[in-house]
Amino acid sequence: MSLSKVIAIANQKGGVGKTTTAINLSCALGILEQNVLLIDADPQANATSGLGIITKNIEFSTVNIFQDDANLDRCILDTHSPNLKIIPGSIKLAEIEINVKNPNLNRLKTALDVLKNKFDFIIIDCSPSLGYLTLNSFVAADSIIIPVQCEFYALDGLRKLLSTIKSVRKSFNINLTIEGILMTMYDNRLNHNSHIINELKTHFEDLIFKTIIKRNVSLSEAPSFGTSVFDYKMNSEGSTNYLNLSREIMKNQTSSKQKSLGKKIPQILKDTEETILLDPSVKERNLENYKTFSLKDKNFDKLIGCTKKEVIVQLGLVYNDLHSDIWMYHITDKVSLIKKNYLYIYFDKNKVNLIKLRRFKYS
Ligand SMILES: Nc1ncnc2c1ncn2[C@@H]1O[C@H](COP(=O)(O)OP(=O)(O)OP(=O)(O)O)[C@@H](O)[C@H]1O
Ligand SMILES: [Mg+2]
Incomplete structure (x- = not known):
C-alpha cells in the first residue's frame, strides 16, 4: 500500500480557513520532514499567491491536469518552504469549473496516481463550491479536512457537504474518509465560541480534531507577505496550532483509526468504517523528535x-x-x-x- 496520503481541504462555505489551513498545514508537514505537494484547485489561487508565487507569471498550473497534460512535472514548482512543492492555481480554472467540455470526475485522481509515490502528503486546497473541481478532488482524495469557523452558523451547509461526500463515496471512491473537522478562528474571549465547539462535539464526536486553530493575527497577515506563518512569525500561536495539527495528522497516519458521525447528520462513514493501516515504522521516527x-x-x-x-x-x-x-x-x-x-x-x-x-x- 502506498504511504502517501491525499487530503482535500473543503467546505463550500467561503472564508472558513481552507486556504489558511492548506498553506500552513502543508508548510508544517514539510517542516516536520514530510515531502509535501500542495495543489491549488481554486480559481482564486489564494494558496498560490499566499506562498509568494506571482500568479500572472504562471505558465503551467492545475489547469494542465484538467487538460490531460501528459507532462505534469513541469506544473510542479518549488516553494521557499522546506520539503514543499506546489501545483499553482489559475483564474483559468474558472472556465473549467463552468464550461467543462469532457467532464471526467477521475481526471485529478488519474494525474495524482502518477505523482503519488513522490510525496508523503498531497494537500488540495478546494474552492468554496461543490462543483466539478471539488468533486474531482473528492474522487482523488483519501480523506477530507473540513474547516469550520467557530460561529453561530457553523453547521450551515455541513449537511450538504456530508451528503455530497457520501455520494462520492458510494459512486466513485469507497475509500474516502473524513480526516477531521477542524475548528478555525477560535477566540477564547468569546463565550459563544466554546458553546459552538461543544455543540459540534455532540454532533460529530471524535470527528473533530483535538487541535483547534485560534484566531491569530499572524495567520491573517502572513499571506500578504507571500509566506506561511512559519516564515512570518515562527513563535506565534498560529505556528504552534498548525504544527500541532500536522502532528495530529501524522499520528493518525500511524495508528488505525475508526471514525463515525453523530446521529443527527447522515452517517456517511457508518457502512464501511475502514481503518487507515499504514506501516508505523516509517513515520514513527519523525514524531520522536517533536x-x-x-x-x-x-x-x-x-x-x-x-x-x-x-x-x-x-x-x-x-x-x-x-x-x-x-x-x-x-x-x-x-x-x-x-x-x-x-x-x-x-x-x-x-x-x-x-x-x-x-x-x-x-x-
Ligand atoms: N485562524 C485565523 N486567525 C485569523 N485570521 C484567519 C484565520 N484563518 C483564516 N483567517 C483569515 O480569514 C480569511 C479567510 O480565510 P481563508 O482565505 O483561509 O478562507 P477560505 O475558506 O480559503 O476562503 P475561500 O472560501 O474564499 O477560499 C482570510 O483573510 C484569512 O487570513
Ligand atoms: Mg480559499
Whole structure:
C-alpha cells in the first residue's frame, strides 16, 4: 500500500480557513520532514499567491491536469518552504469549473496516481463550491479536512457537504474518509465560541480534531507577505496550532483509526468504517523528535560554539529551518505551566554564538 496520503481541504462555505489551513498545514508537514505537494484547485489561487508565487507569471498550473497534460512535472514548482512543492492555481480554472467540455470526475485522481509515490502528503486546497473541481478532488482524495469557523452558523451547509461526500463515496471512491473537522478562528474571549465547539462535539464526536486553530493575527497577515506563518512569525500561536495539527495528522497516519458521525447528520462513514493501516515504522521516527523537553534536562550553555549539525544531534531540528540563523525550541518548565518557554539559538557562520531563554504567557 502506498504511504502517501491525499487530503482535500473543503467546505463550500467561503472564508472558513481552507486556504489558511492548506498553506500552513502543508508548510508544517514539510517542516516536520514530510515531502509535501500542495495543489491549488481554486480559481482564486489564494494558496498560490499566499506562498509568494506571482500568479500572472504562471505558465503551467492545475489547469494542465484538467487538460490531460501528459507532462505534469513541469506544473510542479518549488516553494521557499522546506520539503514543499506546489501545483499553482489559475483564474483559468474558472472556465473549467463552468464550461467543462469532457467532464471526467477521475481526471485529478488519474494525474495524482502518477505523482503519488513522490510525496508523503498531497494537500488540495478546494474552492468554496461543490462543483466539478471539488468533486474531482473528492474522487482523488483519501480523506477530507473540513474547516469550520467557530460561529453561530457553523453547521450551515455541513449537511450538504456530508451528503455530497457520501455520494462520492458510494459512486466513485469507497475509500474516502473524513480526516477531521477542524475548528478555525477560535477566540477564547468569546463565550459563544466554546458553546459552538461543544455543540459540534455532540454532533460529530471524535470527528473533530483535538487541535483547534485560534484566531491569530499572524495567520491573517502572513499571506500578504507571500509566506506561511512559519516564515512570518515562527513563535506565534498560529505556528504552534498548525504544527500541532500536522502532528495530529501524522499520528493518525500511524495508528488505525475508526471514525463515525453523530446521529443527527447522515452517517456517511457508518457502512464501511475502514481503518487507515499504514506501516508505523516509517513515520514513527519523525514524531520522536517533536516532544518538548524539560529545562532541567539540559544545560544549554554547552551549546555555545556548536555547529548546526551538533545542535541537531542534541536537540533535533524539530521545526527549525536548516538555513535560518535563528532557531527556536519550545521547552517545558514544570514550575510554571502557565508560561511558555522558548530557547532561541543564534548562529554566526554556522556556530552558536548566542543563547536566550524567553518566556511568554499563554494568551
Ligand atoms: N485562524 C485565523 N486567525 C485569523 N485570521 C484567519 C484565520 N484563518 C483564516 N483567517 C483569515 O480569514 C480569511 C479567510 O480565510 P481563508 O482565505 O483561509 O478562507 P477560505 O475558506 O480559503 O476562503 P475561500 O472560501 O474564499 O477560499 C482570510 O483573510 C484569512 O487570513
Ligand atoms: Mg480559499
